[in-house]
Amino acid sequence: xxxxxxxxxxxxxxxxxxxxxxxxxxxxxxxQLTMSAxxxxxxxxxxxxxxxxxxxxxxxxxxxxxxxxxxxxxxTHNLVAYQNSALIRMLDGLGVLVSGQDIYxxxxxxxxxxxxxxxxxxxAAVIAWILGIPVLKLKGHYLAMATLGFGIIxxxxxxxxxxxxxxxxxxxxxxxxxxxxxxxxxxxxxxxENYYIAWGLLIIGMILLRNLIDxxxxxxxxxxxxxxxxxxxxxxxxxxxxLQVFVxxxxxxxxAGVFLTHYNGGIGPSESGVMKSVRYVAIVAxxxxxxxxGAMIMGVIxxxxxxxxxxxxxxxxxxxxxxxxxxxxxxxxxxxxNWRGYxxxxxxxxxxxKQSGGKTDGPA
Amino acid sequence: MALLEIxxxxxxxxxxxxVNDVSFNVEHGAIKAVIGPNGAGKTTxxxxxxxTLAASAGAxxxxxxxxQGRKPHQIAACGxxxxxxxxxxxxxxxxxxxxxxxxxxxxRAGFMASMLRLPWSRQEEQKIRGKAMELLELLxxxxxxxxxxxxxxxxxxxxxEFARALALEPALLLLDEPAAGLNMHETAEIxxxxxxxxxxxxxxxxxxxxxxxxxxxxxEIVVLSFGQKIAEDVPxxxxxxxxxxxxxxxx
Numbered sequence: 001x002x003x004x005x006x007x008x009x010x011x012x013x014x015x016x017x018x019x020x021x022x023x024x025x026x027x028x029x030x031x032q033l034t035m036s037a038x039x040x041x042x043x044x045x046x047x048x049x050x051x052x053x054x055x056x057x058x059x060x061x062x063x064x065x066x067x068x069x070x071x072x073x074x075x076t077h078n079l080v081a082y083q084n085s086a087l088i089r090m091l092d093g094l095g096v097l098v099s100g101q102d103i104y105x106x107x108x109x110x111x112x113x114x115x116x117x118x119x120x121x122x123x124a125a126v127i128a129w130i131l132g133i134p135v136l137k138l139k140g141h142y143l144a145m146a147t148l149g150f151g152i153i154x155x156x157x158x159x160x161x162x163x164x165x166x167x168x169x170x171x172x173x174x175x176x177x178x179x180x181x182x183x184x185x186x187x188x189x190x191x192x193e194n195y196y197i198a199w200g201l202l203i204i205g206m207i208l209l210r211n212l213i214d215x216x217x218x219x220x221x222x223x224x225x226x227x228x229x230x231x232x233x234x235x236x237x238x239x240x241x242x243l244q245v246f247v248x249x250x251x252x253x254x255x256a257g258v259f260l261t262h263y264n265g266g267i268g269p270s271e272s273g274v275m276k277s278v279r280y281v282a283i284v285a286x287x288x289x290x291x292x293x294g295a296m297i298m299g300v301i302x303x304x305x306x307x308x309x310x311x312x313x314x315x316x317x318x319x320x321x322x323x324x325x326x327x328x329x330x331x332x333x334x335x336x337x338n339w340r341g342y343x344x345x346x347x348x349x350x351x352x353x354k355q356s357g358g359k360t361d362g363p364a
Numbered sequence: 365m366a367l368l369e370i371x372x373x374x375x376x377x378x379x380x381x382x383v384n385d386v387s388f389n390v391e392h393g394a395i396k397a398v399i400g401p402n403g404a405g406k407t408t409x410x411x412x413x414x415x416t417l418a419a420s421a422g423a424x425x426x427x428x429x430x431x432q433g434r435k436p437h438q439i440a441a442c443g444x445x446x447x448x449x450x451x452x453x454x455x456x457x458x459x460x461x462x463x464x465x466x467x468x469x470x471x472r473a474g475f476m477a478s479m480l481r482l483p484w485s486r487q488e489e490q491k492i493r494g495k496a497m498e499l500l501e502l503l504x505x506x507x508x509x510x511x512x513x514x515x516x517x518x519x520x521x522x523x524x525e526f527a528r529a530l531a532l533e534p535a536l537l538l539l540d541e542p543a544a545g546l547n548m549h550e551t552a553e554i555x556x557x558x559x560x561x562x563x564x565x566x567x568x569x570x571x572x573x574x575x576x577x578x579x580x581x582x583x584e585i586v587v588l589s590f591g592q593k594i595a596e597d598v599p600x601x602x603x604x605x606x607x608x609x610x611x612x613x614x615x
Contacts, residue, residue: 216478230528231454234529235532237437
C-alpha cells in the first residue's frame with residue numbers, strides 16, 4: 001500500500017498540471033512535458049542498468065535512435081516502386097502495409113506504425129543483445145568506452161545513410177494510431193491526449209521497473225553491483241542478468257524513440273549524438289544513480305528546462321556543469337541531500353537575523 | 365564415495381605453483397580444515413573448487429561429478445556455497461536482502477514475472493522472505509534485518525555472510541577464514557555455529573589460521589605448504605607431525 005502512494009501522487013500531479021494549463025491558457029507547456037516524459041522513459045531504463053546493476057552505458061541515445069529512425073523510415077519510405085514484388089504482396093496480405101497519398105498527391109505505400117514499432121523495438125533489443133554479449137564482459141571505464149563506441153557508430157550511420165535522411169533526418173512521419181480515437185501525433189488538437197499517452201506510458205514503465213527492482217531479479221542485479229564474485233557464488237548467472245537488463249533498457253529507449261518520433265513527426269541525427277547519451281547518464285547521476293524516482297523526476301525537470309530553451313545555446317554545457325557539481329557535492333543525487341536539514345538551517349539563520357535585528361532597533 | 369574428491373589439482377601462476385598436485389577427499393557430514401602458512405595456496409584451492417579460478421590440471425569431483433571447469437554460479441547450483449576471507453556483502457542492500465539473494469537458486473521468478481508481479485511470484489517472494497528471516501534468527505541477527513548490511517559491525521557482517529551461504533541449502537559449505545578478525549569470544553561462538561551447521565547435515569570445508577578453533581572442531585586436517593599437501597590426518601596426529609611443526613616453527 002505504502003508503495004502505491006507515490007504513484008497515486010504522480011497520477012494526481014499529472015492530471016493537476018493538465019488542468020492548470022487548461023485554466024491558465026498555457027497549454028503549450030504540455031508539448032515539452034510530453035517530450036520530457038518520453039525522455040524520462042529512456043532514463044528510468046538506463047537507471048536500472050547503471051544505478052542498480054552497476055553497468056554504465058554511454059550508448060543509450062543509440063538505442064533511442066534505432067527505435068525512432070526505424071519507425072520513421074518504415075512508415076515514410078514509399079514502397080510503390082516495389083508493389084508488385086512477392087515480398088510486398090505478402091506483407092500486404094499480413095496487413096502490415098498502408099496505402100495512401102503523399103503530400104504531393106502521389107500514391108504511397110508504407111509500413112503501418114504498429115508493425116514499424118514492433119520492428120524498431122525488436123531490432124533495438126536484438127542489437128543490444130548482440131552488442132551486450134561481448135561488451136558486458138568489460139567493467140567500469142572499459143565498458144563506458146565500448147558503449148561510447150556503439151553510440152558513435154549509430155550516430156555516423158544515421159548521418160551518412162541516405163535511407164535515414166543523412167543530416168536532415170526523416171520528417172513527415174505519420175501519426176501512430178494506438179487505439180481507435182487515440183493517436184500519437186503532434187496535432188495541436190491532440191495535445192492533451194498525447195500528454196496523457198506519454199505520461200501513461202511513463203507511469204507504466206515506473207510500475208514495471210519498481211516491481212522489478214523489488215524482486216528476485218532486482219536483488220540479483222543489485223548483488224552484481226555489490227560484488228560480482230559473491231553474486232556468482234550465490235548462484236546468480238551474472239553474465240545472463242547483465243545482458244537481460246541491458247536489453248530491457250534498450251527496449252525502454254527504443255519505445256521512447258518510436259513514440260517521440262511519431263509525436264514530433266520526425267527525427268534528426270542529433271537524437272543519436274554522443275552528447276545525448278552523456279546527458280542521459282548525467283541525469284541518472286543527478287537523480288541519485290540507484291534511485292528510480294530521482295531519475296524520473298530529474299529526467300522530466302531537466303529535459304523540460306532544456307526543451308523550453310532555459311539553458312539557451314549552452315544546453316550541453318549546462319549538463320556538463322550539472323554532472324561536475326553533482327559529482328562533487330551530491331554524489332548520491334540531489335534528492336539524497338539533507339533538504340530538511342538545509343531548510344531548518346535557513347529557518348534558523350533567518351530567525352536569528354530577525355532577533356538580532358530586533359535588538360539593534362530596540363530601545364537602547 | 366566421498367562428497368568432494370580433489371585429485372591431483374594443479375594451479376600455476378606464471379612460474380609459481382600455487383597449488384601443486386593436491387589430492388584429498390571430504391566425506392559426507394565431516395568438518396575438514398585446510399591449514400598452512402601464508403601463501404600456502406589455501407585460498408587458491410578454494411577458488412579452484414568454486415570455479416573462480418580455472419585449474420591448470422587435475423579434477424574436482426562433487427557427488428561423483430567432475431565440476432572442474434564449470435562457472436561459479438553453476439558450481440553454486442550443484443550445492444556448494446562459500447564465504448569470503450574479506451567479507452563480500454552487497455552494499456546498498458539490507459541484511460535481509462543480502463540473505464534473500466542466497467535464495468536465488470531456490471526460486472525462479474524472471475524478468476517478466478517480476479515486472480508484472482504475477483501472483484505466483486508474489487507467493488515465491490513471501491517464501492524467500494520467510495526463509496531469510498529464519499536464517500537471521502538462527503544466527504541471532506534478526507534485529508538487524510532492515511539495516512544496510514555493510515554498515516553492520518564486523519562480527520554481524522560475518523553472520524550475514526554465513527546466513528547468505530546457508531540460504532542456498534548447500535551440501536557443502538566452504539568457509540574462508542571464518543574467524544579472521546574476530547576476538548576469542550566471537551571465535552568460540554563461530555566454532556559452535558560451525559558445529560551446528562554440521563548438525564544440519566551440511567559438510568564443511570574451512571581454511572583457518574586460528575589453531576585452537578581448527579583443532580577443536582575439525583574431524584580431519586589437511587596441511588598445505590608452498591602449494592603442496594604435506595600432511596592429512598586427525599587433529600591430534602597433526603599436532604605431533606614433525607613435518608607440520610617444521611613448517612610452522614622452523615627447524
